[in-house]
Amino acid sequence: MRPDPLTYLATELDSLKQQGLYRRLRILEGEQTHKSTFDHHSVVNLSSNNYLGLTTHPKLREAALDATRRLGVGSGSVRTIAGTMDIHMELERRLADFKKTEAVVVFQSGFAANAGTVAAILTKDDVVVSDELNHASIIDGCRLRELPAAQRKLLITDGVFSMDGDVGAVPELCALAEEFGCIMMVDDAHASGVFGKNGRGTIDHFGVHGRVDVQVGTLSKAIGALGGYVAGSRTLIEFLYHRARPFLFSTSHPPAVAAACIAALDVLEQEPQIIERLWENTRFFKAGLQALGFNTGLSESPITPVIAGEGALAMKLSDRLFEEGVFAQGIAFPTVARDKARVRTIVTATHTREELQFALDVFAKVGRELGILRS
Numbered sequence: 257m258r259p260d261p262l263t264y265l266a267t268e269l270d271s272l273k274q275q276g277l278y279r280r281l282r283i284l285e286g287e288q289t290h291k292s293t294f295d296h297h298s299v300v301n302l303s304s305n306n307y308l309g310l311t312t313h314p315k316l317r318e319a320a321l322d323a324t325r326r327l328g329v330g331s332g333s334v335r336t337i338a339g340t341m342d343i344h345m346e347l348e349r350r351l352a353d354f355k356k357t358e359a360v361v362v363f364q365s366g367f368a369a370n371a372g373t374v375a376a377i378l379t380k381d382d383v384v385v386s387d388e389l390n391h392a393s394i395i396d397g398c399r400l401r402e403l404p405a406a407q408r409k410l411l412i413t414d415g416v417f418s419m420d421g422d423v424g425a426v427p428e429l430c431a432l433a434e435e436f437g438c439i440m441m442v443d444d445a446h447a448s449g450v451f452g453k454n455g456r457g458t459i460d461h462f463g464v465h466g467r468v469d470v471q472v473g474t475l476s477k478a479i480g481a482l483g484g485y486v487a488g489s490r491t492l493i494e495f496l497y498h499r500a501r502p503f504l505f506s507t508s509h510p511p512a513v514a515a516a517c518i519a520a521l522d523v524l525e526q527e528p529q530i531i532e533r534l535w536e537n538t539r540f541f542k543a544g545l546q547a548l549g550f551n552t553g554l555s556e557s558p559i560t561p562v563i564a565g566e567g568a569l570a571m572k573l574s575d576r577l578f579e580e581g582v583f584a585q586g587i588a589f590p591t592v593a594r595d596k597a598r599v600r601t602i603v604t605a606t607h608t609r610e611e612l613q614f615a616l617d618v619f620a621k622v623g624r625e626l627g628i629l630r631s
């Protein structure tokens with residue numbers, strides 16, 4: 257028998273177990289909503305990205321069912337061969353109107369949109385400057401100044417940072433991009449459906465339409481379904497149709513997904529009060545955590561971290577919350593700095609006041625028990 261060439265993987269898993277960082281997948285029974293059942297526990301769900309509760313919205317459900325009945329369950333091909341359905345084109349037009357750009361290309365996920373786009377528009381001789389830190393830290397002008405003027409540069413920031421919930425310094429970075437001749441890119445995955453008029457995102461929130469060359473969004477978070485997209489000029493989108501590898505080599509969405517996304521855009525236009533409810537819940541819950549004395553970092557969005565310190569403590573906090581009926585995912589190194597491990601909370605528009613108050617009471621109890629809060 258040959259030796260197992262994958263034994264090193266077991267060694268790595270053992271090391272995760274020793275550090276208290278080994279995680280079992282939590283299994284969702286039933287629907288993804290504000291109060292869900294995971295692993296046979298009914299919990300207040302503070303771990304989804306379902307900001308507006310659209311995963312179970314009747315209009316999205318009905319649109320997906322109708323598209324399935326009319327059009328079947330799959331597209332049967334990649335976009336560039338036989339897999340571009342008219343519903344895919346309709347979604348791209350609707351998204352371009354929504355984002356106020358010339359054109360949009362939809363990808364299978366936000367991940368595919370990011371990876372496919374950056375790889376397509378840059379070569380190995382180009383540089384990427386990314387605002388990776390959560391401090392809304394403006395990129396030091398010096399770093400850009402050091403680069404030759406002729407070098408192609410891509411300046412990237414998140415609109416909302418997913419681990420700290422703070423907002424990217426989009427207008428300041430646009431100004432830097434203009435000064436140093438950079439391509440400006442914003443990943444608005446956590447901002448679309450949340451910030452800006454009718455949830456148009458941080459570009460709309462900051463009023464910088466026309467100054468961001470590449471806008472990435474996701475259809476998997478507030479929009480409630482699945483997918484990612486790039487919004488920009490007609491030239492950019494046509495180029496990506498020809499060169500973005502996930503677009504060229506991976507099958508397009510089932511019609512139900514495109515239909516659900518179109519229905520979600522209708523909901524954002526017709527029921528903007530859902531977004532207002534999200535922000536009311538955000539203010540209530542964030543203020544509650546802060547009043548208890550938790551360190552909630554720099555958050556300015558519905559994402560509020562509760563910073564515990566070392567990784568094992570954050571995981572223990574998450575486990576105890578879960579046992580008491582609150583699901584808030586623990587997050588540790590390497591996703592965040594070693595001494596900034598945390599549980600991350602995300603409120604949604606559909607949480608009730610009672611559920612959020614219950615969650616605050618559980619946070620208070622468990623926080624004291626683990627010595628994160630002084631009693």
Ligand SMILES: *Cc1c(COP(=O)(O)O)cnc(C)c1O
Nearest residue numbers: 365366367418443445474476483
């Ligand atoms: C979630 C996320 C993505 C990926 O989106 P998916 O549609 O889930 O693949 C990309 N960028 C950021 C900043 C995200 O938070």
